[in-house]
Amino acid sequence: MIGVGRRWAGGLILAGALLHLVVAAMVGRYQAAEREERAARRLAAWLQEYSRQVKPEAVLQRLALDLTKGCLGQPVDTARAFLASAPARLGWPADAWEVILFDARGQAWLDDPLAKAGAETAFHLFRTHPLSAKPLPRGAEARTIRFLGGGVGFGPLHGRPRRLVRLSGASRRTWAFWDFAHQPAPSLVAGVLLLFHEARLTEDRLARWQLDHDRIPRTRVGFLDRDRPSRSRLPPPLRPATAAPLLRQAFLAGRGDRLRLEGRLVVFAPEGERLALIGLLDPPRPVLPRWLLGLLFLWLPWAIRVTGTADRFRLTxxxxxxxxxxxxxxxxxxxxxxxxxxxxxxxxxxxxxxxxxxxxxxxxAIDSQFPTLLRRRRHLYRRDFRLVQEDRRRLPEFLRRLEGHELAGRFDTAIVVSSAGVLLRPFTNSASALRRLALRPPAQRQAWLKAFFEAGLNPRPEEVDFIRTWRFDGTNTAEFIGLIRAEDARPLQQIAAQVARDFVRAYDQQRGLASPEAGTDVTSMVVGSILEEGGRNPVQLFAAHFGDFVTLGSGRTHTTTFIDIIPDADGRGAWCGMLFHQMPTLEQAFLNSVFRxxxxxxxxxxxxxxxxxxxxxxxxxxxxxxxxxxxxxxxxxxxxxxxxxxxxxxxxxxxxxxxxxxxxxxxxxxxxxxxxxxxDLATLRSRLVAGGSLLLALAILLVWRLVMGVQRPAATLMAGVRAMAARQHHHRIALPTGDEWETLAGAFNQALASLEELEVARLVQTRLLPSGPITAGAWTFMGNSLMTSEVGGDYFDGWARDDGRLVFLVGDVSGHSVSAALVVAMAKAAFSVLVREGDGNPAALLSALNDVLLTHLRKVKMMTCFVGCAHPDGTLEFANAGQAYPYLLEPGCAIRPLELVGFPLGTFRKGVFPRKTVPMAPGARLIMFTDGLVEAVSPAGEPFSYPRLEATLTATRALPAPAVFAAVAAQVQAFTQAETWADDVTLALLEREPALHATMPGSTGPMPGPGDNDPPLEES
Known part of the structure; x- marks a missing residue:
């Protein structure tokens, strides 16, 4: 039977181990997949962030800042030398950029007069801030375009230093960057203009340089050039020929930012750029979870212990x-x-x-509501046009309604022209969103102007001046709807008149009231060039949609226009009304309604x-x-x-x-x-908990017996432990279980009885120590002891003699607990008799105490002791038997120890104890302590030490004695992070009453200087 039992136990252990391994493998694989997913998310976030750093604009921006920093403020020869060394230092072609240097007056250091004039004009144009409302020299923009080789995208450079801007799609002078810092000397470089050439700075070359510059491992991160896969740099073992179509397919299918290729997880970002950053993750490796390893060490030792090594199998x-x-x-x-x-x-x-x-x-759903705005606007405009179409005498009212619409921002501008080409109202080529800033409170206008400028808009000088100074008073609407640059007014009016006449003519032709005439081709060409339309005749397009919206152009020229004709009495077109909407104006109106x-x-x-x-x-x-x-x-x-x-x-x-x-x-x-x-997961969790409670019911039934047989007895014993901690020594534990618990309960009861006797001993020892201050004339002595156990070996006492002297003692018996407490009782009795019958000589007291200890203890115990005698004349006579040096604190003086060497009591019979005398000024204090205070250690093993005690006593020198005791105890507890320590701690204090004219520390009166009351010790 013994063999069968052990085989059965061994089989259970083996089955448990196998089950443990299976669960570990499943959990390990699951956690490995989770780790791979977390790593993929982190890598995707990093790639998304880093993709902005490898864009050409970002790379060139950093390069431009580096080149500019090396030139500004330097002599021109030094700057040129720095620029000449830059290609070799950066590893880029020498003809990848042009750098033009300027002095503080904006004059370029160039030899070619034509290039010098063009560069200076462009630099002056860039330095002119659009919000300054300063007019630009005539022809400055045209000369700048010629200098840049046809680049017209320099608008964002106006007033914006240290900003890289793409000028055009040309292969040369593709990007521009400028900076200026005024210099006091004309020979120093004050301005820099950089022009980068895309022909030499291809996107893949910039990406390679950035990856190498940041030391990104090639085996982990690379990029794929979708247009030219051969220029890609992919981490091995990926190949552009196979990776490119798979990445594109994953992007178009919307499968996220990762896929698995050749057994490796590939993460890519951003999805829509020409260059896609590629990150590669190693296959996840299953790792045994630590909690499963801990669970193995939890049940396996228990199983081995259960089987045991005895002759028979035991299962308690x-x-x-x-x-x-x-x-x-x-x-x-x-x-x-x-x-x-x-x-x-x-x-x-x-x-x-x-x-x-x-x-x-x-x-x-929000985006799909935008056509509703157009339908409402169409209905509103048709109603206004119908007003004058039905009664031409209401033309002034129609024009007033147009003014109201324009003030409300419903369109950017409106043009109303007669069939003879006469303008019936002013119009503007300034955006409604910009002009409407003048309708805001003056305090808000500059902030909005700054926001538009930061977004890349360059208002014209007349627009800036209008926004800052114009005030609407109800009579100056014409200034709002007719804001236009003077030199642009006549050409635009001529174009508007010609276009309106052609629209009226097309209207009449539709109704057979006019024959086709030449001239519309010119109008169509002008309108098409303004709206960037090609391949369609705009006049015919608008004519087919009179009374409706027509959308043309893209980007900034994306315009939605409403055109309708107002006929005369004979049905011929008399007036043409054109309501122009830039797309941002319509979007702003729609978003205002959404966010309202x-x-x-x-x-x-x-x-x-x-x-x-x-x-x-x-x-x-x-x-x-x-x-x-x-x-x-x-x-x-x-x-x-x-x-x-x-x-x-x-x-x-x-x-x-x-x-x-x-x-x-x-x-x-x-x-x-x-x-x-x-x-909604809270409801799911509650349902899962309800289902799991069925399993818990079985667990509760099984646990019940364990609770009754193990937990309850353990709880009862813990109640005894708590009673022991609360000094409820009368508490007794009753566990009639008949097993180990009952035996343990008996041991606890015996321990509680012993502690009750120790409590009595503690009360007795408490009576041995003074219960309060001891005074004699101007002297006061008091102390405080904290024992590590119920009783201890620290002792302090004092005796006021009839002659006005105060004799006191502070001692520390070796060891702890009862044996040390008995020595303290002996010292108490001896000290009382010796002081009462002797003359109070500290050295004689120590000699007598030494004889008592040697006679009765025979060197089994020793005691360190400090004895002092305070005289009415203010002098202190003391002797020391191995006790820590006390500290003397006098008003206006630094803390100092009273050093006097002596051997501990109970060690040598024929030893001599020297004594010393020192005067104590009024208000002075003598601080005595046992070594348990300075030897208290922190959790790191560092002792509290004498310097920390000196600092604490110095900081509390103005406090009363009880507050000093409390402050020192609090400092030691905070340092050790414990309520009790390894050794008993005693702190005693002798204080001389301050004189009536003396100034205590912390007051505003005179105070002795350091050393004034610090006489040398006198040894007797």
Whole structure:
């Protein structure tokens, strides 16, 4: 039977080990996949962030700052030498850029007069801030365009130093950068203009340089050039020929930012750029979870102990219950927990996906409402035109309505021209969004102007002056609707008259009231060039949509125009009305209506609108776009929607972003806290808990016996331990279980009885120490002891003699507990007799105490002791038997120890104890202590030390004695982080009453200088 039992136990252990290994493998694989997913998310976030750094503009911006920093403020020869060494230092072609240097007057250091004039004109144009309202020299922009080789995109350079701007798509002078810092000497470089050539700075070359410059490992990160895969640099073993089509397919299919190639997880970003950064992750390696390893060491020793090494197999009841609980309860609960974790993760992912889809649908719904705005505007405009079409006498009212619409920002400008080419109202070529800044309070105008400027808009000088100075008074509407540059007014009026006449003629031709005439081709060419339309005749297009909107152009020239004709009495066209809308104006009107009512969105969800056009502000605040730069980079056509998890201000959010089809300059962004999206998981958890309670019922039944047989007795014993800590020594433990618990309970009861006797001893020893201060004339002695156990070996006492002297003692018996307390009692009795019958000589007292200890203890115990005698004349006579040197604190003097060497009592019979005398000034204090105070150690093993005690006593020298005791105890407890220490601690204080005219430390009166009351010690 013994062999069968052991084989059965061994089989259980083997089965448990195999099951443990299976669970470890499953959990290890699951956690490895989780680690790979977390690593992929981190890598994707890093690639998304780093992709902005490898863009040509970002790389060239850093290069330009480096080159500019090396030139500004330097002599021109030094700057030229620095520029000449730059290609070799950076590893770039020498003809990749041009650098033009300027002095403080803006004159270029160039030999070619023509190039010098062009460079100086361009540099002066760039340095002129658009918001300064300063007029530019005539022809400056044309000369700048010629100097730049046809580049016309230099508008963002106006007033914006240290900013890289793409000028054109040409291979030379593609980007420009400038900076200026005034210098006092004309020979120093004050300005720099850099021109970069795209022909020599290809995108893949810039990306390679940036990766090498940042020392990014080639085996981990590379890039794929989708247009020219041969120029790619992919981490091995990836190959451009196979990776390029798979990445494109994954992007178009919307499968996220990762895929698996050749057994490795590949992460890429951004999806829509020509260069896609590629990150490679190693295959995950399963790692045994630490908690499973700990669980193995929890049950395996128990199983081995249960089987035992004795002759027969023993299984006690606690072991049996623990094993049953482990097998029948812990295992199912563990499997249930793992299933819950897997199920909750999947449900969480599904909830987040559903919440993201909801946010995306809301954005799509908002964008789809934009055509409703156009329908309302169409209805409004048709009603206004119908007003005068039905009664031409109401033309003035029609014109007033147009003024109201323009003031309200419904369109940018309106042109009304008669069939004879006469303008019936002023018009403007200034954007409505810009002019409407003049309708804002003056305090807000500059902030809005600055926001437009930061977005890249360059207002004309007359526009800046109008915004800053114009005030609407109800009679000056013509100034608002007719803001135009003087030199532009006549050409634009002629174009408007010609276009309107052609539209009227086309209207008459549609009704057979006029024959086709030549001339419309010229008008179509002019209108088409303004609106960037090619391949269509704009006049014919508008004529086919009189009374409706026509949208032409793209980008900044994306214009929606409403044109209608007002006929005369005979049906011929008399007037032509043209209402021009730049697309940002319509988008702003639509977004104003969307953000006017934030309550339409559920609580917790936030909506933002980020603009890509300088004329269109961001919503709901001017600088809302600064919250989402990494998100907007992910939206690259053909991808219009993106959603995912983001972190902001320490919280996690769900974010959905959309490039709006109907709002071409707007990116809508919706944000929702993750907690709100996962609110439905609380119900799921409650259901899982309800199902798991069925399994817990079985576990409770099994645990009940374990509780009654193990937990209850343990709790009863712990109650005894707490009673012991609370000094309830009368408490007794009753455990009639008949097993080990009852034996242990008896041992506890005996220990409690012993502690009760120790409590009596503690009370007795407490009576041995003075219960309060001891005074004699101007002297006061008091102390305080903290014992490590019930009784201890520290002792202090004092005796006021009839002659006015105060004799006191502070001692420390070696050891602790009862034996040391008995020595203290002996010292107490001897000290009382010796002081009462002797003359109070400290040295004689120590000699007598030494004889007593040697006679009765025979060197079994020793005692350090400090004895002092305070005289009425203010002198202190003392002797020391191995005790720590006390500290003397006198008013106005630094703390100092009273050093006197002596051997401990109870060690030598014929020893001599020297004594010394020192005067103590009024208000002086003598601080005595035992070595347990300075030897108290911190958790790191560092002692409290004498310097810390000196600092504490110095800081508390103005406090009364009880406060000093409390402050020292608090400092030691804070340092050791413990309530008690390894040795007994005693602190005693002798204080001489201050004189009436003396000034205590901390007062404002005179105080003796350091050393004034510090006489040398006199040895007697």
């Amino acid at each position: 009841l606690p072991d049996l219950l623990a094993g049953l609980v482990l097998i029948a309860a812990a295992l199912p609960l563990t499997v249930t927990f793992l299933f819950w974790s897997w199920f909750e993760d999947n449900r969480r992912a599904a909830s987040l996906s559903a919440a993201c889809s909801e946010l995306e649908n809301r954005l799509v 009512d934030p309550g339409r969105w559920p609580p917790g969800q936030r909506l933002y609108a980020v603009s890509s056009d300088a004329l269109l502000p961001h919503y709901p605040r001017l600088r809302s776009h600064r919250l989402f730069p990494p998100i907007t980079d992910r939206l690259v056509l053909p991808r219009r929607l993106w959603s995912g998890l983001v972190r902001r201000d320490g919280r996690r959010y769900l974010l959905a972003a959309m490039l709006c089809p109907h709002l071409p300059h707007t990116t809508l962004i919706a944000v929702q806290p993750v907690e709100q999206a996962l609110a």
